[in-house]
Amino acid sequence: MAGKLATPGDRTLTVPLHKGDTVLPNLPFFEKLLRYAHRRPPTISIRDVHAGVEKGYTQLLTDALALRRALRGRLRPETLRDLNNDHEVFVAVIAPGGYEYTMAFTAILALGAAVVPITPALPVQEAKSLVTRAQCVAVISTSEVVPLAHGIIQSIVASNPATELPHLVTSQYLQSDSLPPSSITISSDPVPNMNMAALVIFTSGTTGPPKGAVQRRSYITSAAEDVADHYRLTESDTVLHMLPVHHATGIGVTFLPFLVVGGCIEFRSGGFDPEWTWERFRQNANPTGAKALSVFSGVPTIYTRLKRYFEIHISPLPSIEQEQYIAGVRRIRVFLCGTSALPRPIQEFWTRILDGKMILTRYGGTEFHTTLKADLDGSSPANSVGRVSPGVDLRLSDEGEILVKGPNMFSKYLHDTNATSKAHDKDGYFKTGDIASCMGESYFIQGRASLDIIKSGGYKISALDIEREILGLDYVSEVMIVGVEDEEFGQRVAAVVTLKDEHRASGLSLEKLRGDLRGVLAGYKMPTVLRVAGGEIPKGATGKVQKKVLGPRYFPDGWRGLEEVQVWDPQKMQPKSKL
Incomplete structure (x- = not known):
């Protein structure tokens, strides 16, 4: 060699x-x-919590x-x-x-x-x-x-x-x-040779079968330093790592950067446990030795479950006990969120708990690393994923798709030259499949082109915008917005909603949902199909809702005939409810 x-x-x-x-x-x-x-x-x-070492x-x-x-x-x-x-x-x-x-x-x-x-x-x-x-x-x-x-x-x-x-x-x-x-x-x-393979991360398969994205040897240090520099990580930092270690975020954001700066990774693997996590935050109020946490990264599902646990189990406690949990959280210097922006009520809760500090949203992908990051000082606009990372060439297509070239991109899909070629446009930009808008230097994710952009009645509608507003309703626990085929509109805006425990008995009508959204959503964005689901909406390993799988499950062929589905009739201006 x-x-x-x-x-x-x-x-x-x-x-x-x-x-x-x-x-x-x-x-x-x-x-x-x-x-x-x-x-x-x-x-x-x-520090391995489960192994005790x-x-x-x-x-x-x-x-x-x-x-x-x-x-x-x-x-x-x-x-x-x-x-x-x-x-x-x-x-x-x-x-x-x-x-x-x-x-x-x-x-x-x-x-x-x-x-x-x-x-x-x-x-x-x-x-x-x-x-x-x-x-x-x-x-x-x-x-x-x-x-x-x-x-x-x-x-x-x-x-x-x-x-x-x-x-x-x-x-x-x-x-x-x-x-x-x-x-x-x-x-x-x-x-x-720094161009040779060092890591293979299989994609989540949200838009097709998983593909093995190959990262070069240069990625191991270069991509890690990009993250470390932006968030000012040092040898004094400790991250609480609760994310999967076979996905890009769990490797490229909360693993390699901390090794590269000589910091500490505290692993807590297994299913997410909000009770354990809040107890760990409480310990952070008065840490012993080198056990102070300074960085935490999660996905919206994690932050939502932590919020729910706090409201049910911690908020009833005496103020002096509540303050121990809050003090521990406030000692954490950086909170990060990936996969999508936090819903407004979730972000507002955490901003209040963190005494005005924002959870920072980031955007990246298995193939192209973290190309957009919110400013560390919290100055990025609400719901923004921040600005383009240094050295990255990013532009939006005519349809708003994010196209990217950058130093820490994947080299290829493993043993699949055809897929590698098709993933790029004629100018060599990687086609992310994500739709975004730009205001000044700040970018806002609208959703996946194939899953989160609904074409209804001549409008292009962001499912994420609707989800954010529905999650702001005090009786809603979770929501998924998808497009379902319709002869008249092309697609209808369909909502799958789960209710908070105290509201499940009373149920939810499509008429009430639309009425409660009237002041925050334009008429053409209003859901015209509703299904109220029990329990939680299923999610993948990274906390993502797999719309490609769940959309057809909740709204299969013949969905209009299902008793669980409510449909809004624009002619009569009232829902046809099968409930």
Whole structure:
């Protein structure tokens, strides 16, 4: 590899390769981690709530090197040749967010391979499909998901008996003692090709089957520094990480940036628990040692559930007890929200709790990183996702679709040249599929072109605008707005609403909903179809409502004949209710 990357006359052409069990690749990411390992006193890199462990940077590198050594010993000779020649090699990681996930992630990068994170929540056949499509040469898992990993490997081998797919369990390579930092070195070989694959993130599949978006090695540090610089992250920062670690946000916003600056990641994996989270916020009022939280990132669903829990369980408490929770929250320097802007009543609640500080909205995607960010000082307009990130070339198409070029974009869809090509316009801009408007330097997301823009009676209507106003009604818990086909209007504005517990018995009529919206929505934006749902509206791993799936579920063919569906008749100016 050194011979291919070195320039004529380079000294590495005349000396042996600089490799070894304690030699890390000549990459900025590892230079940073090793410098942090040399700190005195040592600092915590990962706090894993479920595992009950705190690990420093020295221990992280020690364990990652042990896992790398074991992985290298299990690989086929041809795979080792590919690695030596700096060809792209992919290794799957099946693990919840935590220390052992971080250890595996680091070990794979140190090997020179690309990380393919896969959620443990998948059934065997779906996970097998991703491992197969990525052509992974090995699977690394944590001990609690060994049955899933075994199931994947057995299914792959059953389909092709000649397949060899090593499986390594992270817990077997945890070292009791850490290496002296001085014994770990950085290779003096040429810098590896920064355009080669380092990470594969499968898209959420909201607009089709999941595709493996490949991120270059340069992304690992460059994209992380972009986030860290904007939010002024330092080694003193600790983020409470509760997001999936197989998605872009959980890796590119709340994981890599904190490693790159030498901060601390406190992982709390598993299902979201508002009670536990509020208790953790309360502890933050008077943190002990290095346990002060300074950054929190969530999605609208998380912030909505936290608000609901506060109103039901915390607001009835005596003021002095309430203040402990509020004081803990106010010690957090940065609150972030992704996937979509917070509904107005949710943002207003948090702004009040945070004593005027706003939760900052950001916009990005698996393929193009965080291209829009709200200003850290809270000066961005309400509902704005902020301004264009430095170095990014962003424009709106005639239809308002966000088109983007930037330094931290994906390199390709894995093994799918046709999809990669189709994802760009004739000028080379990536077509995000998101519709936005611009006011000055600030951008406002209107929704997905295919799902959130409803064409009704000659109007183009943003579903997100309607959802924000409906969520402002005191009896509404959740809402989803979709377009349903209609002969007269082309599409009708259809609402799926869930009611707060205290309002469920009284129900909701379409007439009342429209009446309550009359002062805030234009007539053509009013819902003309309503279905009141019980429980919660189902969501994906990142907290997103999957409209492409749920729209047809709530409004299937023949939806007009369903008793649960109310339809507004514009001729009679009253709803035809089947309730």
